[in-house]
Amino acid sequence: MKVENPTSRDIADLAGVSQATVSRALRNSPLVRQETREHIQQIARELNYFVNRNAARLRTHQSNTLALLLFDETGGNDAQINPFFLSMIGYITRSAASMGYDVLVSLQQLTDDWHVEYQASHRADGLILLGYGDYVSYREKLDALAAANTRFIIYGPIVKDQPGHSLGCDNETGGRAATEHLINLGRKRIVILGDTSKRHPEFASRYFGYARALQQAGLELDQDLKIHADNTEEHSVEAMQQLLRSGRSFDAVFAVTDVLAIGAMHALADAGLHVPVDVSVVGFDDLPRAAFVTPALTTVQQNIREAGEGLVKAIAGLIEGKPVESIQMAPKLIIRDSCGAKK
Amino acid sequence: MKVENPTSRDIADLAGVSQATVSRALRNSPLVRQETREHIQQIARELNYFVNRNAARLRTHQSNTLALLLFDETGGNDAQINPFFLSMIGYITRSAASMGYDVLVSLQQLTDDWHVEYQASHRADGLILLGYGDYVSYREKLDALAAANTRFIIYGPIVKDQPGHSLGCDNETGGRAATEHLINLGRKRIVILGDTSKRHPEFASRYFGYARALQQAGLELDQDLKIHADNTEEHSVEAMQQLLRSGRSFDAVFAVTDVLAIGAMHALADAGLHVPVDVSVVGFDDLPRAAFVTPALTTVQQNIREAGEGLVKAIAGLIEGKPVESIQMAPKLIIRDSCGAKK
């Protein structure tokens, strides 16, 4: 009764049926008589048999696998993934498992010739793309994906004319909510911090929300308060130090990511300014660490659970040939201490 | 020249050679004449051809894939993975990629009938197990893995008689370093916080290190200062509140994880105690958030980069049939503000 690496043929011999019947029985085909089916499954269990997925995949042309591609934002120096996207992995994995998909994880650098290979080599049926990338640089890759008929979904903004599907939060509404909140707290000179160029459409949308809120409140849109910073804590600190040195007055900072907001808080504290008394700070993302910094960071939350589940559902739909629409989710303002709303 | 889903046969037809030669050429076999090889590779590139990995895997009985199994510590309520292990994913993925392995990620619940399936179904050649599990409960699963001849490596302590290989940090040395540091700061009544039972051998080792440091310093090992808490912030807060209510005096807390340390800091602050003036706090793990809490947490760092790379190297060794030894890495005390060393 002991077989080293049992195959369906071994089960068939043991059960006294054909190999085809074993295959059917193990897939719970209604074609097989219940009694036969149970007998076969019993034997399979005893032998600790599992279907060789590679054979099944070769035969069916389906891998039942999703590839999760994370843009490596560190340029290959480190393998630390942006914590916002990192925490999505759990939800994606669980959600995929519940739908019968395995999840392959891979870090992708801008220089890599990525993506195309996963589906072409039949390792994955579709791709999920995660990361705050530079969309101008990535565009070329996305076009290559589309040209190869690869199924993919990006977590990010809906960009006009961009190939493929996207799922992201409504960045403009989020940026607007953050800014309105600051305005309601009496703040009038609100810095917008980050790379809001078209290279980062999600950040640009947050900026549009900011601009709209100011406009609606009758506040001036001062270009001097638009501060560029690449999306790292270090760049944020630097940008804020420069702003402080310039002597320009401001009473609030809306950073387009939490990473930037945390950097800004450090720079402000180092300059002897008190958050939120002197300057209110609001971020975006609700990173796990946002609740742990002091003062706890007020921020715009993107629902990562909803995002993870939505991404899997979308790519599964694409794989099954269903029509899938790009989706925008509602962001949520999380009020903590850095804005000064709580007294 | 356009073929929808090209196979090696298509390349062969186009190149005017046999399919076998194409296969050899694409694998850079020295058997193939260089000119022929380059010609074939050229055509493959033009057609955007990639080897069907499922066929190759079926044929070679190798998946060149590692399965990364994360113990789900939330009991299925949430899919948040312990951030310590989460941040290892990047290093594991990159390291695996550099050795030619794909990485499959999966959340595993205690109730699942896990593990065995990955290798038996030929989806992975070996497993990496990550998580602060309850080793008494997991033991049964590990035995099943071993019985099925599955190759696996666990990030965790080396436990006597436990099947398989482990890679972890030297928890006893880490616990000792943390405690000695507190003693050198003049602390005499040091609470040890966490589940230090044999269910969590890594925590038990940290406790042994603690005990040894006290002993060496001629300090009493007071059982009243050994405080049990399951590894969540909430349980930590509760345990500390109970300790504070008991009126027992103490001047330091060595929490066996950062999660517990952060919970303890909250409980102490809520009770009006000042860290580190009234009570020094030291944790273990160096979670990303440890540097962000106030005061910044002094903790014992486990090198996740070294860990990730070591795990991949170890499982790759196991797969290739090389002898692999269980490994202990050196932990490193990271001194920040919560212990009171900096003035």
Next chain:
DNA sequence: CTGAAAGCGCTTACAG
């Protein structure tokens, strides 16, 4: 250096 052939372990249309 190259080709013809076998075979990895499945799934499924076809025939009964």
Next chain:
DNA sequence: CTGAAAGCGCTTACAG
């Protein structure tokens, strides 16, 4: 309800 057969796309021992 079941079996015989074909075939998914590779890799590699064997023969030349």
